Amino acid sequence: QLQLQESGPGLVKPSETLSLTCTVSGGSISSNSHYWGWIRQPPGAGLEWIGSVHYSGSTYDNPSLRSRVTISVDTSRNRFVLKLSSVTAADTALYYCARQTLLVISPIDYWGQGILVTVSS
Amino acid sequence: DIQMTQSPSSVSASVGDRVTITCRASQGISTLLAWYQQRPGKAPKLLIQAASKLQSGVPSRFSGSGSGTDFTLTIGSLQPEDFATYYCQQTNSFPPTFGLGTKLAIK
Numbered sequence: 001q002l003q004l005q006e007s008g009p010g011l012v013k014p015s016e017t018l019s020l021t022c023t024v025s026g027g028s029i030s031s032n033s034h035y036w037g038w039i040r041q042p043p044g045a046g047l048e049w050i051g052s053v054h055y056s057g058s059t060y061d062n063p064s065l066r067s068r069v070t071i072s073v074d075t076s077r078n079r080f081v082l083k084l085s086s087v088t089a090a091d092t093a094l095y096y097c098a099r100q101t102l103l104v105i106s107p108i109d110y111w112g113q114g115i116l117v118t119v120s121s
Numbered sequence: 122d123i124q125m126t127q128s129p130s131s132v133s134a135s136v137g138d139r140v141t142i143t144c145r146a147s148q149g150i151s152t153l154l155a156w157y158q159q160r161p162g163k164a165p166k167l168l169i170q171a172a173s174k175l176q177s178g179v180p181s182r183f184s185g186s187g188s189g190t191d192f193t194l195t196i197g198s199l200q201p202e203d204f205a206t207y208y209c210q211q212t213n214s215f216p217p218t219f220g221l222g223t224k225l226a227i228k
Contacts, residue, residue, distance in 0.1 A: 047165065047208055047219040062216045064122070096164055105217045107155035107210065109176075111164035 002027040004097045004112035012091075012119050018084040022097030022112060029078045030055045035100040036073065038082045039108065040093040050095075052104045053080055060104045087119045123147050123211050127220035133228040138199045142223045144192045144209035152188045153213035159222075160205045169194065170212070199225075 008020035022036065029036060037052030051061030053071040061069040070083040084091060095117055099110040124147035134140050144154065152172035157165035167176050169185040172192055182197035196203055204227050209220040 046221045047210075049217045049219070060215070064216070103212075105212050105215055107167055107170040107212050108157075108165070109167050111166075114164055 002099065002110050004099065004110060006095060006097050006112045006115040008115060008117070010116055010118060012087055012117060013121050014088055014119055015086055018082070018087050018091065018117055018119075020082045020095055020097070020115060020117070021079055022081075023077070023079040024099075025078070029073060029080065030075045033102055035060075035104050035106070036080045037098050037100055037104075037108070038071065039096045039098055039111075040091075041096070041114075042090075042093045045093075048093075050082065050084075052100060054104075089119050091117070092119045093117060122216060123150065123214060123218050125209055125211055125218055125220035127207075127209055127223050129223060130221065131224040131226065133226045134199055135228045136199050136201060138228075140196045140199060140225060142194045142207055142225075144187075144194070144220050146190045146192075146211055146213075149189045150211045150213035153211060154185070154187065154192050155210045155212055156183075156185055156194045157208045157210065158203075158205050159208065160202075165208060168207075196225075201227075 003025045005023050012018045035052040038050040053059045053073045068085045073080045094114045096114045097112040098108040100106040126145045154172045156169040159165040173185045206222045206224045
């Protein structure tokens with residue numbers, strides 16, 4: 001059974017870079033058929049797709065985040081990493097890592113449990 | 122970006138009721154729409170993709186329909202575990218976007 005697990009700091013200071021890791025178990029991240037992505041959910045609010053990466057290294061991110069996003073993949077460790085720069089309080093959210101099948105715009109068929117990141121000094 | 126509008130934003134119903142949630146896209150998306158269920162404190166779960174294709178393991182009381190700009194999610198006979206928030210997502214064009222959610226509460 002595929003499992004995804006987010007890890008990283010729960011508190012980040014304004015203007016700094018948020019960095020989260022998603023470790024995949026029960027399956028290989030080196031699949032040609034899947035994209036590995038990040039979605040976030042501010043407290044009490046809806047869902048926002050942040051971006052996704054293919055094991056080949058191709059990445060796609062949401063233009064709304066104004067190029068603050070970097071997503072990379074580490075196939076040797078079966079994990080992928082999100083970096084979000086210049087964070088503000090508006091970036092406080094529950095961050096989920098996830099899998100999409102076939103296309104970067106495909107539905108999300110597996111989700112991690114989520115990690116709460118608070119941006120505060 | 123394609124805007125997804127869900128209605129109602131919240132609804133109250135009783136066990137055994139039939140409930141319909143609607144989702145409207147700001148432009149045509151064919152049948153490239155997904156529905157998710159999110160229970161409190163849990164990650165969303167994919168229920169339906171391609172507007173009407175039920176994911177494996179999802180009870181048959183859930184059904185989806187629609188094409189173009191207007192879509193519906195229907196729950197045939199509400200069970201206690203169905204009380205949750207439901208989101209639609211367009212998977213037609215980049216970037217994928219979600220509706221704001223419909224909270225289904227117990228009456």
